[in-house]
Amino acid sequence: MSVPRFDEVVHAPNRLQICALLVAVDRAEFATLRESLGVADSVLSKHLKVLVDAGYVVLAKPAGHGRVRTWASITGSGRTAFAGHVAELQRLAATADPSSVEAGTERY
Amino acid sequence: MSVPRFDEVVHAPNRLQICALLVAVDRAEFATLRESLGVADSVLSKHLKVLVDAGYVVLAKPAGHGRVRTWASITGSGRTAFAGHVAELQRLAATADPSSVEAGTERY
DNA sequence: GACTAGTCTTTCCGTCATGGAAAACGTCTC
DNA sequence: GAGACGTTTTCCATGACGGAAAGACTAGTC
Numbered sequence: 001m002s003v004p005r006f007d008e009v010v011h012a013p014n015r016l017q018i019c020a021l022l023v024a025v026d027r028a029e030f031a032t033l034r035e036s037l038g039v040a041d042s043v044l045s046k047h048l049k050v051l052v053d054a055g056y057v058v059l060a061k062p063a064g065h066g067r068v069r070t071w072a073s074i075t076g077s078g079r080t081a082f083a084g085h086v087a088e089l090q091r092l093a094a095t096a097d098p099s100s101v102e103a104g105t106e107r108y
Numbered sequence: 109m110s111v112p113r114f115d116e117v118v119h120a121p122n123r124l125q126i127c128a129l130l131v132a133v134d135r136a137e138f139a140t141l142r143e144s145l146g147v148a149d150s151v152l153s154k155h156l157k158v159l160v161d162a163g164y165v166v167l168a169k170p171a172g173h174g175r176v177r178t179w180a181s182i183t184g185s186g187r188t189a190f191a192g193h194v195a196e197l198q199r200l201a202a203t204a205d206p207s208s209v210e211a212g213t214e215r216y
Numbered sequence: 217g218a219c220t221a222g223t224c225t226t227t228c229c230g231t232c233a234t235g236g237a238a239a240a241c242g243t244c245t246c
Numbered sequence: 247g248a249g250a251c252g253t254t255t256t257c258c259a260t261g262a263c264g265g266a267a268a269g270a271c272t273a274g275t276c
Contacts, residue, residue, distance in 0.1 A: 006121065012233080013119065020200040030253070040236050045254055047234095061253090068243060068252055086201040092128040093194040120262080138224070148265050153225055155263095175222055176272060 002080050004088035009054045010081055014039065015047050019074065019082040022057065027073035048072060056081055112196035115189050117162045122147065123155050127182065127190045130165065135181035156180060164189055 010019055014037055021028060021036060028036075034044045051057035056078030060071045074082070118127055122145055129136060129144060136144075142152045159165035164186030168179045182190070 011121065013114065013116075014234090016197075016200060023201075041253065042237080042255080043235055049254085063243085067245095067250095070253065082201075086197065089124075089194070089197055092124060093190075095128055095132050122263090149224065150226080150266080151264055157225085169224090171272080175274090176224075177222095178224065 002084040002087060004091045005081075005084040006088045007081050007085040009050060009056065010085040012047070014043070015051060016085075018044075018047060018051065018072075019056070019078065022072060022074035023079060023082055027060075027071045030070040030072065033072060051078065054078075054081075110188050110192040110195055112199045113189075113192040114196045115193040117158060117164065118189055118193040120155070122151070123159060124193075126152075126155060126159065126180075127164070127186065130180060130182035131187060131190055135168075135179045138178040138180065141180060159186070162186075162189075 010016055017037060018033060021033065030044065030048075033048075034041060037044060048057060048059065052059060055075060057072055057074055060073070061068055062071070118124060125145055126141060129141065138152065138156075141156075142149060145152060156165060156167065160167060163183060165180055165182055168181070169176055170179070
């Protein structure tokens with residue numbers, strides 16, 4: 001199990017979503033990710049670069065078959081970081097009595 | 109039950125922590141929060157302002173007894189927003205949801 | 217009342233993250 | 247070689263963030 005640890009790299013909304021997607025599917029195409037996030041090419045490319053530089057994601061560009069298509073997949077340490085980050089968020093959310101979190105109906 | 113909804117206001121690390129603390133204790137002193145977060149006065153003040161402007165937190169400055177001390181507490185909509193945000197994060201983190209991704213996991 | 221101290225707020229400033237458009241760059245396909 | 251495609255990089259504008267310092271306000275002290 002991973003240690004709860006807040007991770008700046010993972011925390012940014014778009015990257016959080018990228019990580020979540022990649023954890024779920026193991027690998028996804030660049031275009032698929034871009035559409036899922038609803039951002040411009042350049043934006044996705046930059047976020048992926050950050051994740052790659054952190055060692056959380058690897059890109060594969062299988063050559064030979066038709067057009068170039070970039071596939072992204074999450075690495076082991078990427079999974080660990082993501083899981084750790086989520087664990088930290090849950091720890092934070094739970095510090096706070098879980099029942100009171102659900103009870104946010106109509107108070108005050 | 110709150111609807112999972114990503115909330116920019118709540119997502120910022122420091123504010124996430126503020127919300128978590130306030131959900132847990134219902135009210136906290138300014139100084140306590142500042143020490144918990146480990147930030148400067150001005151920083152806490154500004155984050156609280158953002159939360160207050162969003163209607164997620166209210167500040168009380170009970171007068172009469174000794175020095176001025178500001179107490180912060182979370183509102184009903186603050187609880188809802190926090191719970192919703194956490195729910196959204198958990199939804200994201202839910203590893204088994206390939207349907208929403210639709211990435212071609214087939215050959216290439 | 218003038219002064220001091222305590223407790224936030226606001227202002228100012230530098231830095232960094234972010235997003236999009238456009239240009240640049242490879243890699244095929246013809 | 248010319249184009250088309252898919253990704254990356256550059257350029258630029260905007261905004262978030264944090265801290266120090268200055269302000270503002272209140273409550274005691276003399």
